[in-house]
Amino acid sequence: MEGLFIHAVLRGLVGRLPLRTLGWAFPNEGTAALLLEGVGNLVLRYRPPHPLLAVEPGRLEGEAKTPFQRLLEVRCKGRLLALEQLKLDRVVFLEFEGERGFVDTAPTRLVFEPTGRNANLILCDLEGCILGLDRAVSRAVNRYRELRPGLSYTPPPPYQKLDPRTLEEKDLVPLLGQPLAQLIKNLDGVGKELAAELLRRVQLPPQTPLAPEHLPVVLEGIRSLVAQPAGQTGPSGLQQIWEEEAEALRKPLREALQRERKTLQARLLDYQQALERLEEAERLRGWGDLLMAYASQIPPGPLARVEDFSGKEVEIPLVPGLSPIQSAAKFYQRAKRLEASAEKALEMLPQTEAQIAALEAELARLEALSREELRKESRRLRERGPQVGLRLRSPGGFEVWVGRNSKENDLLTRMAHSEDLWFHVQGLPGSHVILRTQGRPADLPDLLFAAQLAAYHSRARGDKNVPVDYTPKKHVWRPRKAAAGQVLYTQARTLFVDALLPEGG
Known part of the structure; x- marks a missing residue:
């Protein structure tokens, strides 16, 4: 997220400080939303690769999902006293007043670094000692600074760039003759997206050598960018958060329905197989009838060879250790069990197919639900409690x-x-x-x-x-x-x- 976008968000809040906080919401593992009275949600998306700072109306929901989010919930309390951006860098400080109560909560400072692939959220005390953070940074990863609990917070390395908020025409004179792209590269808070937007506003190619007649146009373009930065970072980032939140809400609901559908499909397969085994029941009952008819003529052995009632020779495998009469009883018993299963299958097949069709419709409806509707559905299931068995x-x-x-x-x-x-x-x-x-x-x-x-x-x-x-x-x-x-x-x-x-x- 580029510095001027951050500045635009903070500009709308700083004049209203101090602001009463109403708690935290955590739409997902990489997003925290601070509810501010009379403002809405101050959204901090602190996981790479697309961090974001934005104000969203309404009231977001979501319980703490990580140990760090639980720490934020417990330690960042009380009024929001200060919001400050380090120059126009991608570093924001939020200072919390703390709370008095049965157990007092000390004042804290939250440092938000929406710096692309290195984005982070760091909780400190007012002396700058790190109490907790989303991602620890070792010396092996960053030789300039180490970030972990117990150490003092060190901001990113200092730099010298032109501040577009206070820029005057005389500040651009030293850049005469240089390409416009070089000037943009030296503007604080301007990255690739805002650079492209500035070029669109001044309607000059990036390699244009700066001439005196260009300065008023360029300066006006920079001032308009400070007043109203444009581009896709804000809206698309927010939209991505809401889509991720909706998917996080939808996923467990979808998986529960899919598990139920899988169970019903397995049951349906059992019923279909039970019907297919009716032929086996008929064969077993026929074997039983033949064994009962020829029991006295069947010699001992594993097989009985007899003629069926149409005169055709039939081989019947006898149950080991049992007489022909006892084997016939076993065949009748197995046939009866198969017939009972088939009878039940005939009764349950239409019901099961209807249940599967209803689940398919419910899955389709689930995919079409809005974020707010998914919240209500999740809340309803939570109130009902987990159902085991x-x-x-x-x-x-x-x-x-x-x-x-x-x-x-x-x-x-x-x-x-x-x-x-x-x-x-x-x-x-x-x-x-x-x-x-x-x-x-x-x-x-x-x-x-x-x-x-x-x-x-x-x-x-x-x-x-x-x-x-x-x-x-x-x-x-x-x-x-x-x-x-x-x-x-x-x-x-x-x-x-x-x-x-x-x-x-």
Whole structure:
């Protein structure tokens, strides 16, 4: 950011000092916004490569995201007493009065250096000792000065240039005969962008040798640049900050929707595969029928060779260690499980496709939301709090939590009240399910609802008559050094349920 742009921003504020501060906002990790009463936000973008100082109306939001931002929030308090630019260099000093209270906050000085790739923000006490900064600078990086907590702040090296604010025609006389570009190079606070703007205003090529008749035109152009610097740095820099803030707000919302979509897409694939496996169920049931019909004629061995009901020879792999009758029972059982899964898939496919379509629409809506709308959406989700696991309601109105992975299982079990009821399928991997009774009596429909959820969200999904254990959470514990979600429990009772998704689940 060029010096004259900084001067223009400060010029609008210095006459109104001292200004009451109303706290800090941090739109992202490289931007701090000081809320000034009656002014708006004094925005300091202090991370390379495009630092910025600007005043933005309204009230920005954003919590501290780095240790340095938390230090600013705690130490830079009280009225803003002074705003000063070092010559027209890219160095700005902000002096804070401090606050008296239960714990007094001492006065501080904030040094903002919007110097391109070396941009930095440095917090000092009034004696110049550095209390904290965004980026430490070692001697290996800068031989002239070292910046780190505990050292005295050293400004950038001094220089001699023409001050465009006080420039007179006589000050330009020594430059007669030299190219206009040389004069511009010696102007304090003017970089590439303002140099191009000045050339546009004076309507002279940069290599024009300065003649006496040029001086009034050039001087008028310089004065107009001081009064009203123009260019793209201010607006584009602000716009970039707002875009970054909007993206920072949008990213977690987008990722949450994408995770949910991924889960639903995986579930949809499971349903489609369940339908495809109906042919397998039909084959298994046919094998069972043939084994039952020819059981007495099948010799021992791994394969049964029999004729099907159309006269064609069929090879049937028998279950090792079981008789043909027992193998047939196993085939019937597997076919029944596949058919139940397919039946459930037929019911859930349209719902899941509709849910995915709704998520796609929500993702599209999210990308179109403005910065202010994204703030409201983020605030609404924060007020609702983090949601771990599935949250459902039992028939009797109790809240039911379902863990979707080992970390959620572990967290939900630890979050549960000691008198909540904990459910888990017996002897198989699956979800921890919490029925939030908090010691109140639960009716059988509530218990069956939670038990079915535990069975459905386990490896027994689709089976019939699945045993599910339940016990108060106080009887569940995680053994020392056990992985997340691995627990032991006592004093459990057992319910036998079909591992199908209950109505309302």
